[in-house]
Amino acid sequence: MGERTLRGARLGGQSFEDERGIEFAARQQVGYVCPQGHEFEIPMAAEADVPAVWECPRCGAEALSTSGAKPEAKNEKPARTHWDMLLERRSIKELEDILAERLDLLRGGEIGPAHLHRPRKSKSQKTA
Structure with missing residues (x-):
């Protein structure tokens, strides 16, 4: 009986849902530039708070937003020895x-x- 339950379906990769009648969330493209000069865009929800810093997918450095938003200065405590x-x-x-x-x-x-x-x-x- 177990063999017949999955007949005709591939395991793991196929969805039986279609996109008719689904309204996708509004999106925005947010641009970033890292210190190495790599430019990239990240799709985010329109109502999302856009972070001023994002990790560069190429080199891993901190990339700054092209919108001009500056990262907040963190109040770091000195390390306790x-x-x-x-x-x-x-x-x-x-x-x-x-x-x-x-x-x-x-x-x-x-x-x-x-x-x-x-x-x-x-x-x-x-x-x-």
Whole structure:
């Protein structure tokens, strides 16, 4: 039964709808020029907000609209570094205390790479 359901139809490429009685949306052609000099047009709906910048299909650069619309300047925040985020959680004094504590542990052989650990004295060596 499954074989007969698709008889006479090609899979994937053919639509059985026709365009009679369909009213298409009003369109406008918007022109763009990229810094490399490539000119191209993009069809858009008539009521669409036209972007001032569009990616060039040839080179990928940002192309400006030929209508003269300028892109809006973005208010970019400066990038937050790890140090900035650390200072939001800790004060300089707290960081200095933590550093001193960790350095003492490292120098005492409590933490750090195994090849830097000092051999600990066993109980028999302590009493002798």
